[in-house]
Amino acid sequence: MPVLPATIQDVNQLVALVNSAYRGESSKRGWTTEADMIDGQRIDTESMTEQINDPEAVILKYVNNDGFLSGCVYLKNKGSELYVGMLTVSPQMQAGGIGRQLLQAAEDYARSISINTVTMTVITRRAELLQWYYRRGYSPTGEVLPLLIDKRFGVLKQPLDMYKLQKELA
Template structure:
């Protein structure tokens, strides 16, 4: 096991974690703090990425889990897993921007894949990524995900998902076999 993984502990999020998780997710994607890492969406979206209600919905959903990764008692990453029959959905993935680029995200993704495969018997992992996020999509492709070309519209006008700074945003489905 590599050094990144040995100093991490994983657990399911609780309602007590909501404020910490919202702050983590926002810091990884929006505003100036997100520019410390490479996953920022600050140039394509302003406003919020999530809110307490959205995080609570995942924590409370019977077919979902919100997994946290902790280092020294502090949450440094999280991801959503949702059981959807033969596949699992991966989302709400965030890594503290000051900890990005060192393998933490890769470790969290691998743990999510393991849990989906071993815990639910999922044969595929699905996720959606904003189609203009070329660097992020390339990162997932290096981890075995493939672009499907299946697009869904970005929810323009719903500020719960942010305020778009361009008019060509869509979500693309990425898929990886877990067997």
């Protein structure tokens, strides 16, 4: 199924998708949940709209055969590197290859804009997610960052840190 750039018309579906995959009871059906570590919503309509309207960023969406928006990934051009964030797959559709396709699309996008370094941050307590990225060629840079979020995007249940990961594209 095609991976395409999201548009402003996709904002409400994207917000629902991201929140369902990361927070709350619905997220616990998938393996990407943060609900045991962070309460509240992951994103809101205003910030999703800002991300889509950012000229240095793009959100790619995955739409299945039924027209259901079932995945997305946020990409931010940071000059010499492309930051990948908010890689999301609907909890009902996880473990079916959509995340892998979105990550590949992100790397293809980086190459299309002549960027050879892709970076991301992952919560240090997410061992299974870190292993998933390691299998796809991402490695820790050695940088550990505290997870600091505005209360409008969640409330930490405990202090959390993130590893910065990086992949050099061929």
